[in-house]
Amino acid sequence: MSLAQTFNARGPRIDGMQYDNWSEKIFQQMRAGGVDAVHVTIAYHENFREMVANIEAWNQRFQRYGHLILHGKWASDIALARQTGRTAIFFGFQNPSPIEDDIGLVEVVHSLGARFMQLTYNNQSLLATGCYEQNDPGLTRMGKQVIREMNRVGLVVDMSHSAERSTLEAIELSQRPIAITHANPGFWHAALRNKSDVVLKALGESGGMFGFSLYPHHLKDKSDCTVQSFCEMIARCADLMGVEHLGIGSDLCQDQPNSVVDWMRVGRWTLEVDYGEGSKAQPGFPDQPQWFRDNRDFHNIESGLRAVGFSAADTAAIMGGNWLRFFEESFTPAQQQVQAVAQPSAPSCGIAV
Template structure:
């Protein structure tokens, strides 16, 4: 297991040395950490400041990933590399210059929308989907230029297909599953997934119960079967893991994610008034320590060793190397 380079393509946890140790115990060399949902530019600087404090306080456990090659260093050092992403475009506000400024601060990935319509595109919970806005076209071009990956995990179908068409670099779905496996609003159609693969991008399979058939009862074999079917459709080079782990977060964080400052009435997102809290975790995937369980499941499903390596980390690493270098 030691030499397997593993990357988690999305977590938003209540970060602590305990959770960093779990990442290491699970064999992770890098984690994509969400640092903003609805934050303004100024608030996002504080989120980055908080990460700087963690890098200073726990240098034995974690390290910042300033360029993709730092992930190899993290593996050699036995530390977990952290790279930043936004789940929304709120940090850039209405200012195209902030794309490059945040890229300079280590932000590798930005979603164009989070469930709702944004200044750039439409979210997967909107009634209507106008595709990519005027500002959105400019931002896609700028993200391509500075090397910030376009993530459409929470975006609507037309917006996603247009983003793929407009972008000259890979577009990703960092955390979701195929609609063909489980028809949730957040999951993705075959048309979207084929487009993502054609763009050179990647789908990170989610372990968030709302994205899985059977919810918290989904079995490891079903999960691995979904991976196999998706590999057949998208190709083995275009899939990875994006667990969507939100560990040890209080309900109010889930409410911030769902409601931000935009809603007076309570919005329940993927939940409901009767089911408002965090879902129960999968019994076979409690947290970062269970990454080896997925590895075992993929092997049992019949994936070859080099395929397992690609899915568990090498595809993410290759994507980051291709997608985050500034264009010369």
């Protein structure tokens, strides 16, 4: 029996990206919304040691709120979460800064529970080019080596904030399907972070996953976006790249203070203020659409998908079934071919060595 078959009539409900100001209230809302798993950001610009401190904070949450959440490391943990009435939390980075300039840390962060890593967050990194740079020379030499190592250990390549050439090269080079966990198509809304038809087609053809964002700067009509418009956009993407490659990556930033935007957008790379999304006149977090305020509102997306013509099976796939399959295929280390090595003969004197 497949992992998907362990769920009841309602398939898994999985969010491919959140960065909330974590609290018991939010974890309770996840349970009220029937959210089985969430990929959460545990690093934006943090170095390795700072990222470890964030894991320490999450370990404390798992202890304190263990009746609501658990640390997800494998796809099977989502079934465990459903069976025990909890939400599985999967770690990811929005920048490769936690591995610093050391490719050996790729395996280390995976062993600590990281399952996604963006190759860049808006700017040029040691690995690739961000979507805010004017020029995109593509993957760097280190980036190509890191992708190979990510493929080996089971750390998903995420190109949500990456520029076009870098994204296409990552899709082509990666031996395992990559993800764009939180973005929208550029044909629906022109934003630096949203992706072209070329990227969407290449992602679908390679078996990758695309998570649709509910962050207002990525939405047509921003905070006034309607659920019908959002779901019609998903339907167009299904025609373009196949429904089996689609999921939700809400990019929900619930209850975060506006000061957090400075860390997300600016980090340590500049002394100026850059709020992103094409304007310095947009400080703070925008208001969420009324139909998606927090984790209790996933049912509105589900109803919206059915209203624009998706079948029950395809709706369930978009709401989490596709992510479940992708997690199952992506998180475990790649099979290694073991070559037999001839061993020297044991010494004839009978002495054990």
